[in-house]
Amino acid sequence: MKRKAIALLLAMAMCTTVFWGCGKGNNGESNSKAAGAGASADTTDENGKINGLMNKEGLPLVDEGTYGFSIFVDDSSESGEFYMIDEFKKQTNVDVTLKVFPYETATERLNLDLNSGDYADVIGGWTLNDSMILTYGVKQGIFIPLEDYFEKYCPNISAILDLPGVREKMTAPDGHIYTIPYVTGDTTVSYSPYINSRWLKNIGMEMPASTEEFADVLRAFKEKDANGNGDAGDEIPFSADPNNKHIEAMTGWFGLPMDKYGVAIQGDKVVYGGISKQYREFLSWFNGLYKEGLIDMELFTQDSSTWEGKGNKDLYGVSIAYGSNEFSGIVQTTEKSEFDVLPVLNTDKEGIWLKDTNGFSVFRTQAVITDKAKNPEIICRWFDNAFALENGIGCSRGPVGVVTMKEGNGYRAIDTSTLPEDQQEKVSWSNLWPQALPKYLPAGFKFIEDSPLYDEKKTMENTYEANLTKEVIPSNWIALDDIDRYSDISTALTDYFNQQQALFVTGELDVNDDAQWKAYTDGLNALGLEDWVKMRGIEGIAE
Numbered sequence: 001m002k003r004k005a006i007a008l009l010l011a012m013a014m015c016t017t018v019f020w021g022c023g024k025g026n027n028g029e030s031n032s033k034a035a036g037a038g039a040s041a042d043t044t045d046e047n048g049k050i051n052g053l054m055n056k057e058g059l060p061l062v063d064e065g066t067y068g069f070s071i072f073v074d075d076s077s078e079s080g081e082f083y084m085i086d087e088f089k090k091q092t093n094v095d096v097t098l099k100v101f102p103y104e105t106a107t108e109r110l111n112l113d114l115n116s117g118d119y120a121d122v123i124g125g126w127t128l129n130d131s132m133i134l135t136y137g138v139k140q141g142i143f144i145p146l147e148d149y150f151e152k153y154c155p156n157i158s159a160i161l162d163l164p165g166v167r168e169k170m171t172a173p174d175g176h177i178y179t180i181p182y183v184t185g186d187t188t189v190s191y192s193p194y195i196n197s198r199w200l201k202n203i204g205m206e207m208p209a210s211t212e213e214f215a216d217v218l219r220a221f222k223e224k225d226a227n228g229n230g231d232a233g234d235e236i237p238f239s240a241d242p243n244n245k246h247i248e249a250m251t252g253w254f255g256l257p258m259d260k261y262g263v264a265i266q267g268d269k270v271v272y273g274g275i276s277k278q279y280r281e282f283l284s285w286f287n288g289l290y291k292e293g294l295i296d297m298e299l300f301t302q303d304s305s306t307w308e309g310k311g312n313k314d315l316y317g318v319s320i321a322y323g324s325n326e327f328s329g330i331v332q333t334t335e336k337s338e339f340d341v342l343p344v345l346n347t348d349k350e351g352i353w354l355k356d357t358n359g360f361s362v363f364r365t366q367a368v369i370t371d372k373a374k375n376p377e378i379i380c381r382w383f384d385n386a387f388a389l390e391n392g393i394g395c396s397r398g399p400v401g402v403v404t405m406k407e408g409n410g411y412r413a414i415d416t417s418t419l420p421e422d423q424q425e426k427v428s429w430s431n432l433w434p435q436a437l438p439k440y441l442p443a444g445f446k447f448i449e450d451s452p453l454y455d456e457k458k459t460m461e462n463t464y465e466a467n468l469t470k471e472v473i474p475s476n477w478i479a480l481d482d483i484d485r486y487s488d489i490s491t492a493l494t495d496y497f498n499q500q501q502a503l504f505v506t507g508e509l510d511v512n513d514d515a516q517w518k519a520y521t522d523g524l525n526a527l528g529l530e531d532w533v534k535m536r537g538i539e540g541i542a543e
Helices: 002-026 032-036 083-092 103-116 130-139 147-153 155-161 166-170 197-203 211-223 247-254 277-291 304-312 376-386 389-396 421-426 456-467 480-506 514-527 529-535
Strands: 068-074 095-101 122-124 182-185 192-196 236-240 263-266 269-272 316-321 339-341 360-363 367-369 404-407 410-413
Touching: 068 103, 068 376, 083 095, 083 376, 083 389, 095 103, 130 367, 130 480, 147 155, 147 376, 155 166, 155 376, 166 360, 192 197, 197 211, 211 236, 211 277, 211 316, 236 304, 247 277, 247 480, 277 480, 304 316, 339 456, 367 376, 376 389, 480 514, 480 529, 514 529
Parallel strands: 068 095, 068 122, 236 316
Antiparallel strands: 122 367, 182 360, 192 316, 192 339, 263 269, 404 410
16 A cells, blocks of 8 residues: 555656646747737827726726726635635726646646646646746746836736845746735744644653654653554644644755755755755655654645544644644634644754745745736735735735724724624635735734734744754745756756655655665766755755
8 A cells, every 4th residue: 555655656756747848848839929019019098098998097907897807726625715806807807717726736826727728827835846937938938027017007016026135036047927926024944843742742742953852752642642642643743734743854854954846055065965964864864753653644645635634633743834723723812722832852962953044935926827817917906905905904904994903003803703794704814815816914013902812933933042053944936047047957856856755755765775765865866966056055954
C-alpha cells in the first residue's frame, strides 16, 4: 500500500510537469499583442463612458447587466459563496463568475485550462508563481501588462505600489507589472509545529528542547494513550498540513534552515541546502521516526480534509500548520487553546529557524488578467474598489455595519457569536472573500476589540525571535535571457526534490546509503541545479 501511494504521488507530479510543458508549447506566441495597447487605446464617448461601458468616475462601474468577468481561484470554502463578492456586485453592477477549485486540484486544472486555451478572464490564488508570470506574461502575452490601467484608473492600487519597495518587487524584468498586488502585514514565521500541551501533561513530560527529547515525547504520545480515550493505538504523534508541509524547515534544528525549494540561509549567505549534510542528517532522523510509526503514514498522500478530520478527532500530538485551529478544530477564543508553539529545538547546538518575512509581505503572483478579458480596465477598477478601506475591512474581518462598526476614527469588531445563527456562517472568515485573492488593509491597522482573541502568532514570534535567521530569502526575478532555461528546469527540480524527500522519509530510498544519496544529488545536478542556483541569484550550494 505504501509503494502504491508513493507511486501515485510521483505520477501526479510527473503529470503536472507534462501539462506545464504542453501549455507552453501550445501558446508560444509573442507578447507584443497584449503589451501593445493597454489603457492608452481607451476611448471616452459623449456620455462619459470609457470604451462605451465603464463610468468614468465613482460607482457603480457599469450599468446593470452590461458587464461580467470570470475568476479562476483556489479556495477551500465548502459553500463556494462569498459575502463580499455579492456586496461588490451591489456596488459596481459587475457580474463575477467564480471558478473555484481546492488547492489540491487547482494547479492541474489550471494547466489543463491554459493548455486548452479555455481559461478565465482572471487567474488568481496560490497556483501562480514567478515562472508562470515570466512564461505566460513576459514570453507569451497570455497574462497582460496592467501598469497603465493602474495608473489611469486605480488610485488605491497605485498608492499600494508606491509603498516602499512594492513597485520594484512587482515589476517583471521586461518593465511591466502583470499582477494585482497583495500587500499585507505579516508574521515573521508562517508555518511552524504546534504541540498538544494536554497530551504532554497526560504523559507527564515537559516541553522538549532537543531533537532527542522531541523523539522521546513522540514515542510517549504513541505508547501512553496520550489523548486519553482508552485506545492506546489511535494517536498520530506528528503530522503536517498537506499543502504546506514545511518539514524541510526542520533542517534548521540541525543548523541549516531551508524553504520548500531547498533554499537556505547559512550565516549571512543564501545557499542551496537540498544536498547538504544537514539536510541529509534531518532526513535520516525523520526517517527513523517514520519507521517507528511516529509520523503520519499519510503525510505525503492525504488531502486537507483528511488532515483536518484526523485533527478534529484529537489524534495529533504535533502538526505543522499556520495556526493550530486549522487542524485541531478548536474555536479561537480569548484564551490559549491546548496547543502551544513548539520552540526551536537544539538551540544550544546551532538550532535555528528560517525567518519568512520582516513583518511585511508583498505577494506578486496572486492575480493576473488574461488576454481573454474584455475591458480589463473594468476588472482593474473592480479590484481597486475592493481595496478601499471599508471593503478591505469587509474582506479581512467582516462587513462594516454587520461585523465591524465605525466608531470615531476606528472600527470596532464585534463578537460574531452574538449574530443570528444563520448569519454567523455567512460572515465567517472563509466565506467573506476567496482568501487566496489580493485584498488590502494598511499595515498596522488595528480593530477596536472588547475581547480580542488570543494571538497565537504573536506568541510564536516572541518564542522564535531569538532563534530566527537574521535574513530572509530574497525573491529575485529571473533575468529575461534566462526565462526559457529557468522555466524548463525549475518545475522539474522542485518535483524531483519533493519526490526524493518522500522516498527518503518513507524508506523507499535509504538516505544513509552513500550510493543512493549520490544518485539523488546526481539527479539534481543532471536536471540543472547549478544553472538554477545561478539564475536564482543564490550564492552557492551547501555541501
